[in-house]
Amino acid sequence: MPMTNFDIKNIDPEKEDNLSFEELIVNMGPQHPSTHGVLYLELTLDGEVVLDCRPHIGYLHRSCEKIAENRTYVQFIPFTDRLDYLASMNNNLGYVLTVEKLLNLQVNERAQYIRVIIAELNRVASHLISAGTLAQDLGAYATPLFYCFRDREKIVELFDTLCGSRLTYNYMRIGGVKNDLPPGADTSIKSFIKYEREKLKEYDDLLTYNAIFLSRTKKVGILKKEVAINYSITGPNLRASGVPWDLRKEEPYLVYDRFNFDVPVGEAGDAWDRFKVRLEEIEQSFRIIEQALGGIPEGNPTVKINKVYKPAAGEVYLRTENPKGELGFYIVSDGTTKPYRNKIRSPSFSNLAVLPELVRGVNISDAVCVLGSLDIVMGEIDR
Amino acid sequence: MHKRAGMGMLRKIKVFYLNVKSLLVGMKVTFKNMFAPRVTLQYPQEKQPMKENFRGMVDLIPEDCVICYQCIRICPTAALDLGHKQIIVDEKKKNEITKFTFNTELCCFCGLCEEICPTEAIFLNKMYEVAAFRHEDLLKIDLMDAQKYKHLDKNYIFKKKE
Numbered sequence: 339m340p341m342t343n344f345d346i347k348n349i350d351p352e353k354e355d356n357l358s359f360e361e362l363i364v365n366m367g368p369q370h371p372s373t374h375g376v377l378y379l380e381l382t383l384d385g386e387v388v389l390d391c392r393p394h395i396g397y398l399h400r401s402c403e404k405i406a407e408n409r410t411y412v413q414f415i416p417f418t419d420r421l422d423y424l425a426s427m428n429n430n431l432g433y434v435l436t437v438e439k440l441l442n443l444q445v446n447e448r449a450q451y452i453r454v455i456i457a458e459l460n461r462v463a464s465h466l467i468s469a470g471t472l473a474q475d476l477g478a479y480a481t482p483l484f485y486c487f488r489d490r491e492k493i494v495e496l497f498d499t500l501c502g503s504r505l506t507y508n509y510m511r512i513g514g515v516k517n518d519l520p521p522g523a524d525t526s527i528k529s530f531i532k533y534e535r536e537k538l539k540e541y542d543d544l545l546t547y548n549a550i551f552l553s554r555t556k557k558v559g560i561l562k563k564e565v566a567i568n569y570s571i572t573g574p575n576l577r578a579s580g581v582p583w584d585l586r587k588e589e590p591y592l593v594y595d596r597f598n599f600d601v602p603v604g605e606a607g608d609a610w611d612r613f614k615v616r617l618e619e620i621e622q623s624f625r626i627i628e629q630a631l632g633g634i635p636e637g638n639p640t641v642k643i644n645k646v647y648k649p650a651a652g653e654v655y656l657r658t659e660n661p662k663g664e665l666g667f668y669i670v671s672d673g674t675t676k677p678y679r680n681k682i683r684s685p686s687f688s689n690l691a692v693l694p695e696l697v698r699g700v701n702i703s704d705a706v707c708v709l710g711s712l713d714i715v716m717g718e719i720d721r
Numbered sequence: 722m723h724k725r726a727g728m729g730m731l732r733k734i735k736v737f738y739l740n741v742k743s744l745l746v747g748m749k750v751t752f753k754n755m756f757a758p759r760v761t762l763q764y765p766q767e768k769q770p771m772k773e774n775f776r777g778m779v780d781l782i783p784e785d786c787v788i789c790y791q792c793i794r795i796c797p798t799a800a801l802d803l804g805h806k807q808i809i810v811d812e813k814k815k816n817e818i819t820k821f822t823f824n825t826e827l828c829c830f831c832g833l834c835e836e837i838c839p840t841e842a843i844f845l846n847k848m849y850e851v852a853a854f855r856h857e858d859l860l861k862i863d864l865m866d867a868q869k870y871k872h873l874d875k876n877y878i879f880k881k882k883e
Contacts, residue, residue: 413797416831488760502774502845508831516836517774544750549736549743644791644837 361389364702368397372475372706375716377690379709386701391694398720406680411437411512411647414680419506421684421718424467425661427460427497429718430510432658435591436667437512440654441647449514449639450592454630455527456500456509458623462534463493464661465574465616468713472613473545475710476554482545489537492530496523514641524631531624538617546614555610559696559708562607569692572685573663574619575712578604578611585659597629609711616713648675662686662713684718771847776832778848779823781864782881785842788816792834792843800827801834818865825851825859844882848874 367378376397382390402421406414418433419426431453438445470486494504499520501509509516545551561571566579576583584601586594602618604611651673657666663685670679689712696712697705762769771777779801788805804819835844843864851873853859862869870877 409797412833413795416797416829416833419831491760498772498775502772502776502832503830506829506831508833540750543746547743548747549739643795643833644839 372710374471374709374714377714377716377719379693379705381697381702381705383702386703388697388700388702388705391697391705393690393693395690395716395719398716400721402721403680403682406677408676410675411649411677412643414677415510415512416506416508419508421682421721422464422660422662422665422686422715423505423717424715425460425464426505426507427456427509428464428658428660429665430507431457432656432660432665433667434510434512435658436654436656436669437647437649439656440649440652440669440671441512443513445513446637446639447593447635448518448637451630451634452515452519452639453510454592454594454597455519455627455634456497456515458627458630459493459496459527461661462620462623463490465620466490468616468661469541469545469613472555472609472707472710472713473551475706476551478545478551482541485537485541485544489534492533496526496530499523511641511643512647515639518639527627527631531627534620535624538620541617546610546617552610554704554707555613555711556608557606558609558700558704559711560606560608561692561696565692565695566607569695570688571663571692572688573660574615575612575663575689577601578615579607580605585657585664589657591656591658593630594626596633597626599625609707612711612713646675648673657683660685662715662718663689665718682718682721684721686714686716687719690714690719771849775847775849776830776835776845778825778846778851778870779828779834779864780844780846780869780879780882781821782842782844783818783821783865785840786818786821787840787842788818789839791837791839795833795837797831797833798827798829800824800829821864823862823864825862841882846880846882848877850874 362383364381364383365378366381367373368376370377373379378394378397380392380394381388400420402417405417409417415430415433418429421429437443466486466489470483473482474480497507497509498504500523501507501516561575561579563579563581566576566581571579572583580603582601582603585591586599587601599622602615602622604615649671651671653668653670655666655668657664659665664683665685666683668679668681668683669677672678693709693712696708700708788803790803793799793801793803800823802820802822802824804821805816806819808815808817830845832845835841838844848870851859851870853873858872867879868877869879
């Protein structure tokens with residue numbers, strides 16, 4: 339019950355019973371700039387300290403899984419673009435790989451190499467956005483975000499010439515890709531890598547080892563190894579907690595087993611580690627791209643789409659390493675041209691589930707930092 | 722907890738040094754960017770040409786269409802609507818399109834229709850400024866009409882894809 343003026347005058351500070359403590363419920367979102375989309379957090383506060391947090395989801399629900407049941411295998415590819423809209427290429431890739439496994443389809447070498455290059459470039463773009471938005475959430479208004487967007491623009495431009503779209507690419511095809519790499523893509527990717535490596539050093543100076551950034555992110559939102567595994571956290575968030583788990587190493591798909599790259603891991607599992615692991619992964623992606631560009635074979639990677647795919651009845655599950663974590667498609671076929679069921683296991687959904695554990699006991703401003711460091715995308719949480 | 726009271730002199734100096742260093746490094750980056758080339762585009766005045774295979778609005782070359790219904794079948798959102806009838810010209814049976822409409826509201830600009838078309842009759846043009854004053858202007862766009870997007874863009878001229 340709120341206190342009136344009369345109550346306040348009559349308070350005897352010596353008696354503890356007279357002081358009433360109230361829990362305050364603050365609704366953060368669904369329209370809030372730091373919730374990364376339409377996420378609604380119900381925060382229970384004691385002053386500045388978060389006592390409890392309940393994420394409410396479903397504001398971006400478009401029933402992608404149900405739509406898949408009424409579409410042919412080719413028709414569903416554009417819908418996968420809209421899951422994690424910052425890494426559409428990786429979603430496309432996960433879906434077509436699953437369908438290819440269902441069909442027992444062999445893909446030619448050049449298509450596989452192109453897929454690796456494109457997927458890694460999209461990973462870089464996604465991690466850049468993640469780094470920029472975390473900095474913006476912490477109050478570094480606009481500058482780091484715009485720097486990251488400036489760099490991401492070069493990747494997006496390349497994708498634009500490659501497939502004609504800047505965000506929803508619809509590029510991967512069952513059995514290949516839509517277009518071959520445009521002439522001169524080789525040199526433009528290499529010059530981008532050279533440019534971006536210099537910029538990454540600048541980000542290290544500007545953000546990673548900045549005194550304010552360190553004091554805001556170090557020892558905030560510590561995710562312990564056991565908790566991370568229990569909540570089935572995947573991707574950079576898991577690796578920041580010290581678990582060297584990367585599907586590109588553990589269960590190599592495509593031609594990832596031919597490339598040398600490291601799996602960066604963090605130590606403490608705090609917000610800073612998650613940020614740092616992402617920046618290091620960008621460097622590892624560059625290593626993969628350089629090796630793939632060096633060994634790319636000749637051939638025709640494109641396929642015609644007017645073929646009707648009719649897989650035999652059965653089921654298949656395949657997971658790929660997305661920028662946000664492990665993306666899995668579980669497709670059940672009943673022998674017709676449309677899947678009977680298509681279940682999508684999205685990484686951000688599990689990564690969001692751990693948020694209440696992390697924000698209990700931290701200040702409300704740090705809760706925003708924790709949410710930003712988890713790097714969620716609502717598109718694939720609600721699907 | 723903050724232990725400001727018990728902080729040693731050495732640590733104080735170290736924190737001060739780190740703060741000043743961060744500030745100077747940030748300033749250096751700002752200073753460098755003052756002389757860097759501009760990356761933004763003054764959009765309504767300056768416009769970037771669209772890429773060669775940019776996916777804009779759906780367009781059609783009516784003479785090239787063979788009424789195979791492939792685009793209707795592949796469209797994931799059923800944005801296209803096609804109807805035809807048989808007519809007899811010089812005692813020969815011939816198909817003629819009665820209607821071919823495009824619903825902008827449903828289209829997701831995936832470009833599958835363009836990719837599957839055997840005669841390259843249907844294609845995606847380079848239009849991207851497609852705001853309309855009335856909702857109905859976007860719902861049923863007659864693809865057979867050469868002036869189909871004139872009400873959205875005054876400068877629209879029907880042009881075949883290179």
